[in-house]
Amino acid sequence: MTNQSRTSSESNTCKWCDKTFMSERTLSAHMCIKKRRVADKDLTHTRLAFRVFQMFYELNTSANKPKSQEDFVKSQYYDGFVKFGRSCITNEYLNPEQFAEWLIKNGKKLADWSKDSLYDEYLLTYVKKEPGMKALERTIIYLSKWAEEHECDWQDYFSKVSTSRAVYDLRSAKISPWMLYLCETGDELLTRFSTEQVTMIQHIIDATFWMKLFANNKEEVVDVKGACKIAGI
């Protein structure tokens, strides 16, 4: 009798918070912080948070066994990683995993990972290193989305986009300077910006940097220009 009741109470114990329940039914209806975390494990931002959590330990420790979902749920840093995952998805950050790798390698504190200023810093290094054809491909995908929203041709972006939207697009690197400077219609946008707007995108479109980069990568410039011409932009 004693044995039996002990067995049944053990089997009705929540493995996450160690609370014991009268029956299986009350246990399954029970919810605690860690059990909630398990239930959330397939949400887009928590999946991203888990991958980044694993990456964090891979890059910072010599352990060869990857961290498990259980390690993640039990971690004191769970909330920090999930907050980061959420901000990546909500703000549609470019390559969140690469961003996370950059944060880890540069020793940025987890508590700061969701700050806009860090993303801006990362974005600038990303945009300046991205190969031209890749930048072009990515920009065109974005332009198609823009065209759908505005019911016009994506090739009309530089002549038709509002300058405030263009400032936002350039600052968030949706539009790469590879395209802005090398396609035939990019100048139409550049001439429409106000002085104040130019100040806001100066760090991204930094002409000195880009002209030097283009001069050092002549073949890539030819490829990008050619692709733009074929696409009619």
Ligand SMILES: [Zn+2]
């Ligand atoms: Zn529990």
